[in-house]
Amino acid sequence: xxxxxxxxxSKDIRVTAMRLLVYKFLAEKEVTVxxxxxxxxFAKADRTTLYRTVKTxxxxxxxxxxxxxxxITKYALCEKGCNCEIETDLHLHFHCNNCGETxxxxxxxxxxxxxxxxxxxxxVNLVVKGICDKCxxx
Amino acid sequence: xxxxxxxxxSKDIRVTAMRLLVYKFLAEKEVTVxxxxxxxxFAKADRTTLYRTVKTxxxxxxxxxxxxxxxITKYALCEKGCNCEIETDLHLHFHCNNCGETxxxxxxxxxxxxxxxxxxxxxVNLVVKGICDKCxxx
DNA sequence: CAATGAATGCACTTCCATTGCATTGATTTT
DNA sequence: AAAATCAATGCAATGGAAGTGCATTCATTG
Numbered sequence: 001x002x003x004x005x006x007x008x009x010s011k012d013i014r015v016t017a018m019r020l021l022v023y024k025f026l027a028e029k030e031v032t033v034x035x036x037x038x039x040x041x042f043a044k045a046d047r048t049t050l051y052r053t054v055k056t057x058x059x060x061x062x063x064x065x066x067x068x069x070x071x072i073t074k075y076a077l078c079e080k081g082c083n084c085e086i087e088t089d090l091h092l093h094f095h096c097n098n099c100g101e102t103x104x105x106x107x108x109x110x111x112x113x114x115x116x117x118x119x120x121x122x123x124v125n126l127v128v129k130g131i132c133d134k135c136x137x138x
Numbered sequence: 139x140x141x142x143x144x145x146x147x148s149k150d151i152r153v154t155a156m157r158l159l160v161y162k163f164l165a166e167k168e169v170t171v172x173x174x175x176x177x178x179x180f181a182k183a184d185r186t187t188l189y190r191t192v193k194t195x196x197x198x199x200x201x202x203x204x205x206x207x208x209x210i211t212k213y214a215l216c217e218k219g220c221n222c223e224i225e226t227d228l229h230l231h232f233h234c235n236n237c238g239e240t241x242x243x244x245x246x247x248x249x250x251x252x253x254x255x256x257x258x259x260x261x262v263n264l265v266v267k268g269i270c271d272k273c274x275x276x
Numbered sequence: 277c278a279a280t281g282a283a284t285g286c287a288c289t290t291c292c293a294t295t296g297c298a299t300t301g302a303t304t305t306t
Numbered sequence: 307a308a309a310a311t312c313a314a315t316g317c318a319a320t321g322g323a324a325g326t327g328c329a330t331t332c333a334t335t336g
Contacts (some may be wrong), residue, residue, distance in 0.1 A: 046285045067207040067235050085147065094257055113248060118271030119232055125207055125265045133256030184316045
């Protein structure tokens, strides 16, 4: 069992108090978060620092960005079957129209998408919108 | 064969010179366009007017928005198999990483996406990124 | 301990989406 | 046809989010 510190170091990320806090925040969130979410969680920290912290995580491959169509970038830790560094990995996400939260459905894989002749598929972004399990009352 | 004027009226859209021009512009474009694209095409017109013109078209169901992950909203006329008013219709779009253009692949339908128990799917947004037919040299 | 380089914080910029309000324009009512 | 009404337009301004420059703080290393 690695500590978070060891994990970050293994990913070539220098450990700081800020980064530990942001990592823990992301880890305990089961849904994707916006930069504003993080900002609200750490009111004392500067927005830019948080922005760059998440960006560093992204560059080092432990966080991925989600574009769920709301126009606001969401972030989530890469884990549990997330292979977002692999180009062909399908980033399936679910956006709830009721609570507004977006969750990663990493365990749900999607068949290969066919594109017309002449088109070369490098990456696929798939967002399903509807009502999530919490809001549907199940 | 309806005229554009008749078509707009049938959709409960009052006909104006501006709206006719914007409609024609969208109609002759085979790719999706941004508000800036429209703005550049009609330098004399005000950005707000164009914005509201497109929004009106969208509200009346003859234009749909595309979020291709670039962060900039794209628009396209609904036609040729586009059933975006139907919730379950798959909005398949292709974004070219080379030329930056986004096209609608309305003729390419995708199998139903399965979501976990408790989740209710209402709408699906699918964006494939890669190289388009024009840029791939075919 | 000094030096170096990264991390942080503050200020600022840019870009796009959106709204308020006054004015213009068109349509309907008298 | 003139007046009244309502939508469309244009201008100005706002707001939100992403991103950058630079000075300062912090931590690591020689």
